[in-house]
Amino acid sequence: MSKKYVIGIPAENRLIGNLPRNIVNNSEVAGVIKHGGVPLLIPTTNPELMSMYANLIDGLLLPGGPDVAPKFYDEEPINELGDTDSFLDASEINLVQLAVKNKKPIFGICRGIQVLNIALGGNVYQDLYSQRKHPTLQHFQKAPMVQGTHTISITPDSYLEQIVGKSDKLFVNSHHHEAVHIVSQQLKVSAVAKDGVIEGIESKDDDLIIGVQWHPEAMYETDAKEDALFSNFMDRVNSFANQLSKV
């Protein structure tokens, strides 16, 4: 792929010491660069600038981060909800809706899969352990993030299966207490953990959207299947950009 595509990555506004900083994880930035993309860090800002950013980018990578404020899916916060930043939520939800409208491919990681689902009308568990009736596995692993700890089943004939291969036992890492609950009508489930927790969602009708609940950015250097998620993202960006340029 010779053309360089611009990949938007929303930055979190977080207090580091005494200073508010715009931060992103270096592993997502490095993953985009490794696969030939140009990362563009997008600060939390007003809707007018957001629509400018949405036009600048060829693809959107939604990284991990804090919980999503439940007001975005019409719920009140339960006691087990973690840190939230509703300005970040509003910015990312806005970006997802613009990216879908403009046919810019999206790759959502951890919090990203949740933001995707909420932006398109679905919701999430605020806390798996207090809200699910079923026994729930350890999804906030104590092992290093480079190591997979629980398995997932990839939905047969899903787009995700084309990327990582057929498997009912793919080991993934896990660092979440929220997860997709009611799936957006525009999306379908592409992977589940053995306890039934949704670990992957994707577009129903095209290859525009992929979201995973685990952290491929912490594993792609040592795991070819996780690396394939990044290279597939750049392939999707290339393919949608080519379609757009023909319109």
Ligand SMILES: [Mn+2]
């Ligand atoms: Mn998990």
